[in-house]
Amino acid sequence: MSDDLRPTIFALSSGRVPAAIAVIRISGPRAGDALTALGVKTPEPRKAGLARVRDPQSGEIIDEALALWFPGPNSETGEHVAELQLHGGRAVVAATLAALGKIEGLRPAEAGEFTRRAFENGKLDLTAVEGLADLVGAETEAQRRQAFRQMKGALGRRAETWRERLIQALALVEARIDFSDEGDVPEDLVRPALEIARTLAAEIGGALNDGTRGERLREGLVVAIAGPPNAGKSTLLNRIARREAAIVSPYAGTTRDVIEVHLDLDGWPVTLLDTAGIRETDDPVEMEGVRRAQDRAAGADLVLWVEDAGGPQAGEGGPGNTTMVQRGDGVPFRPGGAAGAASAGPGAGQNGPISWRVHNKADLLGHFKRNDFGFITNLNNESVLLSNEPLKNVVNQSLLHNNEPIIENIEHEFIISAGTGEGVDALLRALTDFTAKFLAGTESGLITRERHRLVLSQVYQALTRALSLTGQEDLLAEELRTAAAALGRLTGRVDVEDILDVIFRDFCIGK
Ligand SMILES: Nc1nc2c(ncn2[C@@H]2O[C@H](COP(=O)(O)OP(=O)(O)OP(=O)(O)O)[C@@H](O)[C@H]2O)c(=O)[nH]1
Ligand SMILES: [K+]
Ligand SMILES: [Mg+2]
Numbered sequence: 147m148s149d150d151l152r153p154t155i156f157a158l159s160s161g162r163v164p165a166a167i168a169v170i171r172i173s174g175p176r177a178g179d180a181l182t183a184l185g186v187k188t189p190e191p192r193k194a195g196l197a198r199v200r201d202p203q204s205g206e207i208i209d210e211a212l213a214l215w216f217p218g219p220n221s222e223t224g225e226h227v228a229e230l231q232l233h234g235g236r237a238v239v240a241a242t243l244a245a246l247g248k249i250e251g252l253r254p255a256e257a258g259e260f261t262r263r264a265f266e267n268g269k270l271d272l273t274a275v276e277g278l279a280d281l282v283g284a285e286t287e288a289q290r291r292q293a294f295r296q297m298k299g300a301l302g303r304r305a306e307t308w309r310e311r312l313i314q315a316l317a318l319v320e321a322r323i324d325f326s327d328e329g330d331v332p333e334d335l336v337r338p339a340l341e342i343a344r345t346l347a348a349e350i351g352g353a354l355n356d357g358t359r360g361e362r363l364r365e366g367l368v369v370a371i372a373g374p375p376n377a378g379k380s381t382l383l384n385r386i387a388r389r390e391a392a393i394v395s396p397y398a399g400t401t402r403d404v405i406e407v408h409l410d411l412d413g414w415p416v417t418l419l420d421t422a423g424i425r426e427t428d429d430p431v432e433m434e435g436v437r438r439a440q441d442r443a444a445g446a447d448l449v450l451w452v453e454d455a456g457g458p459q460a461g462e463g464g465p466g467n468t469t470m471v472q473r474g475d476g477v478p479f480r481p482g483g484a485a486g487a488a489s490a491g492p493g494a495g496q497n498g499p500i501s502w503r504v505h506n507k508a509d510l511l512g513h514f515k516r517n518d519f520g521f522i523t524n525l526n527n528e529s530v531l532l533s534n535e536p537l538k539n540v541v542n543q544s545l546l547h548n549n550e551p552i553i554e555n556i557e558h559e560f561i562i563s564a565g566t567g568e569g570v571d572a573l574l575r576a577l578t579d580f581t582a583k584f585l586a587g588t589e590s591g592l593i594t595r596e597r598h599r600l601v602l603s604q605v606y607q608a609l610t611r612a613l614s615l616t617g618q619e620d621l622l623a624e625e626l627r628t629a630a631a632a633l634g635r636l637t638g639r640v641d642v643e644d645i646l647d648v649i650f651r652d653f654c655i656g657k
Pocket of ligand 3: 380392401420
């Protein structure tokens with residue numbers, strides 16, 4: 147489309163009104179005309195100017211604002227961009243948007259359209275666009291840093307270098323094919339091409355072999371609170387979230403849906419899930435809740451298995467209710483806490499998530515202490531809590547997910563009172579520590595999305611196939627071409643129409 151035919155778009159780019167200031171952006175060939183139509187003198191480029199914004203038809207003053215002018219192509223979208231900083235009232239914004247809508251050649255922007263134009267004008271590649279989306283969505287420091295790096299081209303630049311080297315290799319192979327009949331063409335064009343392919347395969351393989359840490363950081367560590375009914379799971383979630391996110395009641399089977407809260411632990415993102423109490427039940431709704439609980443616990447990075455430290459209360463324990471805490475049998479209590487969390491990690495080689503046992507309702511045990519041998523005892527030195535029972539032996543049917551126990555790999559035990567808050571700080575410290583260790587190094591991950599992984603796997607496979615070919619130069623060229631095309635899709639250089647809509651759909655209007 148020629149530049150003059152391209153519609154000029156406008157939108158409210160700042161947050162929800164009312165607010166102190168509202169920013170309206172206008173991008174396209176008629177952005178300057180739009181300012182004129184509103185009675186605003188176009189300010190010097192990149193310098194704020196006072197602007198009396200008028201309705202183009204009635205001439206009535208709508209607001210006194212600031213105007214900014216970024217002539218293309220040195221603007222964010224690559225087009226002419228004008229920006230109005232208005233008072234952020236609903237009526238002010240509505241009147242200004244209505245006034246802009248009356249101007250010939252202007253129309254409201256669609257979601258992500260400013261960024262899309264920046265992409266189309268070569269201001270951002272696709273990985274940078276995704277980084278920008280992540281930056282807007284980042285909830286913690288670590289996520290912000292990763293998104294910022296991606297927006298600045300961490301993966302995009304690398305992918306471009308890879309593509310250039312591939313094209314170099316391809317050129318060598320094609321030269322060999324073209325001149326194969328001519329005696330004076332050096333035999334050895336293929337060998338350096340294969341050498342490039344080998345190095346690239348190693349580098350891309352290395353990037354893929356990253357334990358999916360970039361995606362992890364984007365999504366955050368998933369911690370599921372699970373355990374028997376009425377153990378105080380929802381009470382614990384509320385205490386950690388510092389709000390009443392989940393319903394707490396004395397009735398076993400209160401929680402049915404999975405409740406999700408987002409935490410920022412020292413800059414690291416954690417999604418904390420509260421789940422239905424796990425037991426056998428005839429209630430179809432509760433059954434579905436238990437199924438979801440098992441599902442989410444099995445998929446979590448860490449399970450906080452919460453139990454009532456005093457055992458199930460009379461009348462509350464259903465037939466499938468388990469208690470893994472027994473009294474009076476002297477296995478030492480292994481205290482949790484930040485220092486004890488040293489071995490936290492992704493649990494290489496283990497099946498199922500790492501679990502910590504959390505004995506709740508410590509306040510109901512009366513006063514207790516740890517004796518010289520590390521047992522939790524009452525003041526009469528009688529052991530009140532046993533917490534080191536090998537768990538696999540007591541896992542019952544209801545704790546299985548696809549016939550796999552969902553709790554194993556027990557690392558730590560805690561004794562807390564979610565009700566009074568006692569011990570919760572230590573649990574949180576250990577959780578922060580665990581998260582930091584679990585996500586450590588994630589910031590250096592190049593791959594931050596499934597899309598990146600998919601495309602790079604295709605590149606890797608094509609390279610691997612290329613390296614296995616001997617003396618078949620046509621096929622070799624084809625594989626190298628496939629790999630280069632895939633890399634082009636990663637940055638959006640070629641053949642991307644179909645994925646554009648998917649990527650830009652996630653943006654808000656005005657971005
Ligand atoms: N004394 C005491 N009571 C607690 C504590 N934690 C929870 N409770 C009580 O235990 C009961 C159950 O708490 P919930 O948080 O609903 O337990 P839950 O594990 O989420 O229960 P379900 O969702 O039904 O599985 C409520 O009456 C809570 O007030 C605690 O640390 N001390
Ligand atoms: K309950
Ligand atoms: Mg609950």
